[in-house]
Amino acid sequence: MEADRTPEEEAAAVDLRRDGAAALEWAASYLDRVGELPVLAQVRPGEIRAKLPPSPPERGEPFAAVLRDLDELLLPGLTHWQSPRFFGYFAVTASEPGILAELLAATLNNVGILWRTSPALTELELHVLDWLAQLLGLPDGWHGHIEDTASTSTLAALVAARHVTGRNVVVCSEHAHSSVDKAARMLGMELRKVPSDNEFRMRVDAMELDGAAAVVATVGTTSMTSVDPVRAIAERCRAAGTWLHVDAAYAGSAWVCPELRWTQDGVELADSLVVNAHKWLLTPMDCSCLWTSRPDEFRSAFSLVPEYLRTSEDAYALSEFGPALGRRFRALKLWAVLRCYGREGLQRVIREHLRLAELFESWVRAEPGWQIAAPRHLSLVCFRLDGPDERNEELLARVNAGGEIFLSHTRLHDRFVLRLAIGNARTTEADVRRAWDVLRQEAERC
Amino acid sequence: MEADRTPEEEAAAVDLRRDGAAALEWAASYLDRVGELPVLAQVRPGEIRAKLPPSPPERGEPFAAVLRDLDELLLPGLTHWQSPRFFGYFAVTASEPGILAELLAATLNNVGILWRTSPALTELELHVLDWLAQLLGLPDGWHGHIEDTASTSTLAALVAARHVTGRNVVVCSEHAHSSVDKAARMLGMELRKVPSDNEFRMRVDAMELDGAAAVVATVGTTSMTSVDPVRAIAERCRAAGTWLHVDAAYAGSAWVCPELRWTQDGVELADSLVVNAHKWLLTPMDCSCLWTSRPDEFRSAFSLVPEYLRTSEDAYALSEFGPALGRRFRALKLWAVLRCYGREGLQRVIREHLRLAELFESWVRAEPGWQIAAPRHLSLVCFRLDGPDERNEELLARVNAGGEIFLSHTRLHDRFVLRLAIGNARTTEADVRRAWDVLRQEAERC
Numbered sequence: 001m002e003a004d005r006t007p008e009e010e011a012a013a014v015d016l017r018r019d020g021a022a023a024l025e026w027a028a029s030y031l032d033r034v035g036e037l038p039v040l041a042q043v044r045p046g047e048i049r050a051k052l053p054p055s056p057p058e059r060g061e062p063f064a065a066v067l068r069d070l071d072e073l074l075l076p077g078l079t080h081w082q083s084p085r086f087f088g089y090f091a092v093t094a095s096e097p098g099i100l101a102e103l104l105a106a107t108l109n110n111v112g113i114l115w116r117t118s119p120a121l122t123e124l125e126l127h128v129l130d131w132l133a134q135l136l137g138l139p140d141g142w143h144g145h146i147e148d149t150a151s152t153s154t155l156a157a158l159v160a161a162r163h164v165t166g167r168n169v170v171v172c173s174e175h176a177h178s179s180v181d182k183a184a185r186m187l188g189m190e191l192r193k194v195p196s197d198n199e200f201r202m203r204v205d206a207m208e209l210d211g212a213a214a215v216v217a218t219v220g221t222t223s224m225t226s227v228d229p230v231r232a233i234a235e236r237c238r239a240a241g242t243w244l245h246v247d248a249a250y251a252g253s254a255w256v257c258p259e260l261r262w263t264q265d266g267v268e269l270a271d272s273l274v275v276n277a278h279k280w281l282l283t284p285m286d287c288s289c290l291w292t293s294r295p296d297e298f299r300s301a302f303s304l305v306p307e308y309l310r311t312s313e314d315a316y317a318l319s320e321f322g323p324a325l326g327r328r329f330r331a332l333k334l335w336a337v338l339r340c341y342g343r344e345g346l347q348r349v350i351r352e353h354l355r356l357a358e359l360f361e362s363w364v365r366a367e368p369g370w371q372i373a374a375p376r377h378l379s380l381v382c383f384r385l386d387g388p389d390e391r392n393e394e395l396l397a398r399v400n401a402g403g404e405i406f407l408s409h410t411r412l413h414d415r416f417v418l419r420l421a422i423g424n425a426r427t428t429e430a431d432v433r434r435a436w437d438v439l440r441q442e443a444e445r446c
Numbered sequence: 447m448e449a450d451r452t453p454e455e456e457a458a459a460v461d462l463r464r465d466g467a468a469a470l471e472w473a474a475s476y477l478d479r480v481g482e483l484p485v486l487a488q489v490r491p492g493e494i495r496a497k498l499p500p501s502p503p504e505r506g507e508p509f510a511a512v513l514r515d516l517d518e519l520l521l522p523g524l525t526h527w528q529s530p531r532f533f534g535y536f537a538v539t540a541s542e543p544g545i546l547a548e549l550l551a552a553t554l555n556n557v558g559i560l561w562r563t564s565p566a567l568t569e570l571e572l573h574v575l576d577w578l579a580q581l582l583g584l585p586d587g588w589h590g591h592i593e594d595t596a597s598t599s600t601l602a603a604l605v606a607a608r609h610v611t612g613r614n615v616v617v618c619s620e621h622a623h624s625s626v627d628k629a630a631r632m633l634g635m636e637l638r639k640v641p642s643d644n645e646f647r648m649r650v651d652a653m654e655l656d657g658a659a660a661v662v663a664t665v666g667t668t669s670m671t672s673v674d675p676v677r678a679i680a681e682r683c684r685a686a687g688t689w690l691h692v693d694a695a696y697a698g699s700a701w702v703c704p705e706l707r708w709t710q711d712g713v714e715l716a717d718s719l720v721v722n723a724h725k726w727l728l729t730p731m732d733c734s735c736l737w738t739s740r741p742d743e744f745r746s747a748f749s750l751v752p753e754y755l756r757t758s759e760d761a762y763a764l765s766e767f768g769p770a771l772g773r774r775f776r777a778l779k780l781w782a783v784l785r786c787y788g789r790e791g792l793q794r795v796i797r798e799h800l801r802l803a804e805l806f807e808s809w810v811r812a813e814p815g816w817q818i819a820a821p822r823h824l825s826l827v828c829f830r831l832d833g834p835d836e837r838n839e840e841l842l843a844r845v846n847a848g849g850e851i852f853l854s855h856t857r858l859h860d861r862f863v864l865r866l867a868i869g870n871a872r873t874t875e876a877d878v879r880r881a882w883d884v885l886r887q888e889a890e891r892c
Contacts, residue, residue: 014542014786016474023546024470027553028462041565045759048569056577060788063543066781070550077566081555089563094555096460097509100469102552104516106730106779107473109527109540117535119487120523123494131502148594149770159632178750179771186605186748186769187633284552285774302632304624313491323632323769324595325625328731333552335512340460342506 016107019063026067027099034082035426038403041079048077079406084426087435088408090222090250090380091423094284097340101333102284112327115316122316125331129289131338135346136255136275139268143295145318146287146330150249151179153274153290154216156302156322158183160272160292161214161243163301171209172216173202175223177247180216189213199375200226200412204233209240217244217270219263220251223410224374224382224419227251231266238269246270249288250423253280254378256346260354263377272298280353280379280423281346282337287330290322353379353422356432360420363436369443373412379422382412389416391446398442405435462553465509472513473545480528481872484849487525494523525852530872533881534854536668536696536826537869540730543786547779548730558773561762568762571777575735577784581792582701582721585714589741591764592733592776596695597625599720599736600662602748602768604629606718606738607660607689609747617655618662619648621669623693626662635659645821646672646858650679655686663690663716665709666697669856670820670828670865673697677712684715692716695734696869699726700824702792706800709823718744726799726825726869727792728783733776736768799825799868802878806866809882815889819858825868828858835862837892844888851881 051073081092110118112125129144147153154177158170170184171192184191192212194202200221207215215237217228230246237244246267252275254260267273272292277283292298303320319325341349357379364370364383374382384392393416396409410417420435497519527538556564558571575590593599600623604616616630617638630637638658640648646667653661661683663674676692683690692713698721700706713719718738723729738744749766765771787795803825810816810829820828830838839862842855856863866881 014546016477016542016545017470019542020470020474020546020549021467023549024463024466027549028466030553031462040562043565045561045565045762046569048566049573052570052573055580056574056784057788058790060791061785063546063782063786066543066547066785070778074566074570077564077569078554078556079562079564081557081564082553089557089559092555092557094552096462096465097512099462099549099552100460100466100509101512103466103469103473103545103549106540106545106548107476107528108524109538109545109730110524111527111535111538111731113535115491116486116525118523118525118527119489119491120494120520123492123523124498124520127495127498128502134501148774149772151769151771152598155769162634181750182748182769182771185750188608284555285557285772302628304627304631316491323597323601323628325597325628326595326731328594332516336509338502339507339512340509342503344504345506 014063022064022067031082034080035084037080037083039080039083039086039406040400040403041077042401042403043077048074082424082426084424084428084431085405085435086424087420087422088406089421090279091421091427092279093282093423093425095282095337095425097336098282098284098333101336105329105332108329110329112329113319113325115313118329121329121331122318124335125318126316128331128335128338129291132277132289132334133291135343136252137258137261137264138273138291139293142291142293143298144289144291145321146334147290147322148286148288150177150247150274150276150288151182152323153288154179154245154247155183155186156290157245157272157274158187158189158214160298160301161245162187162189164297165213165241165243167211167213169211170214170216171207171212173218173228175200175221175226176216176218177222177249196226200224202228202233204229204236207233207236209236209242212240212242214243214245217246219246219248219267220378224412225251225377225380227263227377231269234266234269243271244269246273249274249276250279251378253277254350256343257350260350277334280350282341282349282425283334287334349425356427356429357381357422359429360432360436373415373417381420382410382417383420384415384417385443385446392416392418394446395439395443398445399438402438402442404438460509468510468513477528480526481530483526483529485526485529485532485852486846486849487523488847488849489523494520528870528872530870530874530877531851531881532870533866533868534852535867536725537867537873538725539728539869539871541728541783541871543782544728544730544779547782551775551778554775556775558775559765559771561759564775567775567777568764570781571764572762574777574781574784575737578723578735578780579737581789582698583704583707583710584737585739588737588739589744589767590735590737591767592780593736593768594732594734596623596693596720596722596734597628598769599734600625600691600693601629601632602736603691603718603720604633604635604660606744606747607691608633608635610743611659611687611689613657613659615657616660616662617653617658619664619674621646621667621672622662622664623668623695642672646670648674648679650675650682653679653682655682655688658686658688660689660691663692665692665694665713666824670858671697671823671826673709673823677715680712680715689717690715692719695720695722696725697824699723700796702789703796706796723780726796728787728795728871729780733780795871802873802875803827803868805875806878806882819861819863827866828856828863829866830861830863831889831892838862838864840892841885841889844891845884848884848888850884
C-alpha cells in the first residue's frame with residue numbers, strides 16, 4: 001500500500017461533492033413530495049426486514065445503491081413525520097437550517113467529552129441554551145445543556161434530586177409522561193402517582209411529600225396538554241425540601257410568545273426544566289434542552305472529578321450534567337434554527353399553529369355528533385364522535401389506513417379520544433381543512 | 447395569512463437546494479483542508495462564547511450568515527477530530543457515506559417510539575445490528591440496538607442486570623472505563639473495583655462476586671487497550687448467577703478481521719456487549735451498538751407494557767431496550783457505512799491502522815531514550831521518554847500546542863505515559879511519520 005493512499009480511498013469511493021449532490025437532491029425532492037405520501041406507513045411488521053439482504057455486502061457498493069434502496073425498500077416503511085398532514089403524538093418539524101446543520105455536525109464529527117475536545121461545541125451549547133432561555137423568558141443564570149430526549153433529561157433530573165435530597169420517592173400526576181415511570185424504575189426509586197382534578201391537573205392537596213426526592217410537574221401533558229399548577233406545587237416542594245422538575249417538553253416552546261406564558265407561572269421556582277427543541281422549535285431529532293437553577297448541586301450528582309482536581313476548563317464539561325460522556329455537536333442545529341428564524345420567525349410558527357388548532361376546534365364544536373373531549377390550551381385538539389368507543393376506534397383506524405392524514409389517540413375519563421396535534425411547520429390551513437373533511441367522510445361510514 | 451402559505455415560508459427562507467449546495471461545499475472543502483488546521487483548538491476557555499452575540503436575533507438571518515460564522519467564529523474553537531493527525535483518546539472517523547446518511551436522517555426526521563412511528567427505522571436498526579453481529583463473528587440470535595454512547599449502553603446493561611438478579615453490586619477492573627463508575631453512581635449501585643495483573647488485566651482470582659448483579663469486563667481498555675480474560679470471568683459469572691457485560695467499545699470493531707478475534711475469546715458467553723461503531727467503524731457520532739443474548743429479560747427491565755397488552759408490533763419497540771422513548775434514525779448511517787465499505791473495506795481500514803501502529807511502535811523501540819509503556823494489542827501505542835514525568839508532560843504540552851498533531855496521555859504504573867491512537871481513516875503513513883518527527887524534535891527541547 002502506498003504511503004499517501006489511505007485505506008478509505010481504496011474502499012468504496014464515496015465522493016462528498018458528487019454523492020452529496022445526489023443526496024441533497026433526494027432530500028429536497030423528498031420534502032417537495034412528502035405531502036403526497038401515505039402519512040402512516042402502510043406495511044406489516046417484518047415486511048421491511050424481509051426485503052433486505054440477510055447479510056452485509058462483502059465489497060463496498062456505490063452510494064447510489066444506498067439512495068436507490070432508501071427509495072425503493074425503506075420509503076414504504078417510513079411514517080412521514082415531515083408530512084404537513086402528520087397530526088399524531090406531538091407533530092414535529094426538521095426545518096431546513098436544522099437539517100443542514102446536521103450535515104455540518106456530522107462532517108465535523110466533534111466529540112464533546114472535555115472542554116478541550118471541542119471548545120466551540122461546549123461553549124456554543126451553553127450559549128444557545130442561554131439564548132433559548134431568553135427567548136422563553138426563563139430566569140437569568142440557569143445552566144442549560146442538551147440531552148437526546150426528555151426521557152434522558154428527566155432521568156438526569158431524578159438522579160440529581162436523589163443525590164441532593166438523599167431521598168428515594170418520585171411524585172407526579174397520573175397524567176405525567178411514561179418516562180417518569182421508566183426513570184423511577186431504572187433508578188430503583190419509588191413512584192407515587194397523584195390524582196388529578198377534572199381538568200387533568202395534578203391535585204396539590206393530594207400530594208404526599210414525605211420522603212419525596214422530587215416532584216415532576218407537567219406543563220402540557222402528552223394526552224391532552226393539561227397544565228399542572230406549578231406555582232402551588234413549587235411552594236409545597238420548597239417547604240418540603242423536595243426537588244421540582246418541570247416537564248414542559250412540548251408546551252415550553254410556546255413561551256417564545258409572551259401571550260402564552262400563563263403556562264409558565266411558577267416555573268421560575270423549578271430546580272430543573274426540560275423543553276424539547278425537537279418538538280415545537282423546528283429542530284431535528286434529537287435536541288432536548290435541560291436547565292437547572294442549581295448547577296453546582298446538579299453537577300455533583302454526575303461528576304467524577306474530585307473538587308481539588310478541578311481546573312477552570314472543567315467548569316465547562318457538559319458530560320458532568322448527564323449520563324453520557326461523549327456528546328455530538330447538537331448545539332449547531334439549534335444555533336442554526338435560532339439564527340435563521342429569529343424570535344419573530346419562531347413566534348410566527350407557534351401562533352399560526354394555535355390559530356389552526358383553534359379553527360379546527362371551532363369546526364368540531366359547530367358540528368352535530370362531535371364533541372371536544374378536553375380543554376384546548378395550545379395546538380392539540382382532543383375530540384371524539386358521540387357514541388361508543390368502538391365507533392371512534394373504527395374511525396381512527398379508517399382514517400389512518402387511508403394515508404391522507406395521521407392522528408393518534410388517548411383515553412380521557414375512560415373514553416377513547418382522538419388527538420389532532422398541530423406542530424409541523426409545513427402544515428397549512430388547507431391541510432387542517434382536509435383533515436376535517438377526511439374525518440367527516442370516514443365518520444359517515446362508521 | 448393566506449391559507450397555502452406556511453409560517454415557515456414566511457420566516458427566513460432557507461432553501462435546501464441553494465443553501466444545501468453551499469453547506470455541502472463547505473463540508474467538502476473542510477475535509478479537503480482539515481489536515482492543515484491546528485488539530486487541537488488553540489483557544490482559552492470562554493474565548494469562543496465572548497465572540498458570540500449575547501442574545502439571539504429578533505429576525506431571521508440567511509443561512510449564509512450561519513456558514514460565515516461557523517467559519518470565522520467557531521472554527522478556531524474546534525478540535526479537529528477529522529484530522530488525519532488526530533491521535534488522541536481513540537481517534538474516530540465520520541466517513542462520507544455516514545455523513546450523507548445523517549443528512550438524510552435529519553431530512554426524514556423520523557422518531558422511533560413504537561414500531562408504527564417508523565417501521566423502517568425500527569426494522570433497519572435490528573437488521574444492521576444483525577449484519578454487524580455477522581461481521582464481528584458474534585453468536586446468532588443476539589438482539590442488537592443502538593444507543594448514543596457506550597456510557598448509556600453500559601447504564602442500560604446495569605439496569606438490566608439489577609432487574610434480573612435482584613442484586614446491587616457492580617464489579618469491574620480498576621482499568622474499566624469511568625462510565626461504569628458513573629452508571630453505578632447514578633443507579634445507586636455499589637461499585638467493587640478489582641485489581642489487575644501486570645498486563646493491566648482484571649485478576650479473576652481477586653473478583654468477589656457475592657451479591658454481584660453484574661461484572662463489566664473490558665476488551666480494550668481506554669488507557670492502554672488491555673484485554674480482560676473474558677472466558678474465565680464468564681465462567682465465574684455463570685457459577686455466581688451474575689450478569690456479564692462486555693465493554694468492547696473500541697476494540698470490538700477489530701473483530702471484523704478474523705485474525706484479531708483472539709480478543710473475543712469468551713465473549714460468546716456474555717449477557718450483553720457494547721461496541722461503538724462511531725469509534726473504529728467509520729460511523730459519525732453517535733452510534734453505540736448494544737447486544738444482549740437475553741433479550742426478553744433485558745426488555746423486562748425497561749418495558750412498561752404489561753405482557754397481556756403486548757401486540758406483535760410491540761415486539762419491535764426498541765424503546766424497551768434502553769432509557770430513551772424516542773430515537774432518531776441512527777441505523778441509516780450504519781447501514782450506509784456497511785453498504786459502502788463492505789466487509790473488505792472495513793477490514794482494509796482496520797488492518798492498515800494496525801500496520802501503522804506497529805510501524806510507530808517499531809520506531810519508538812529502535813530509538814534510544816524512548817520506551818514502550820504497555821503491550822500494544824491494536825492501534826494504540828503507549829510510550830514515553832526516559833526520565834521523569836515532568837519531561838513527558840512538557841513534551842505533550844509542546845506537541846499539542848504546536849497544532850500539527852494531537853495526542854493524549856494516561857498514567858500507567860504511576861508514570862505519565864503518552865498515547866498515540868490510530869483510528870482516523872484519513873491517516874496515512876506520512877502522517878504517522880510526521881508525528882514521530884514532531885515528537886523527536888520537541889523532545890530535544892524538553
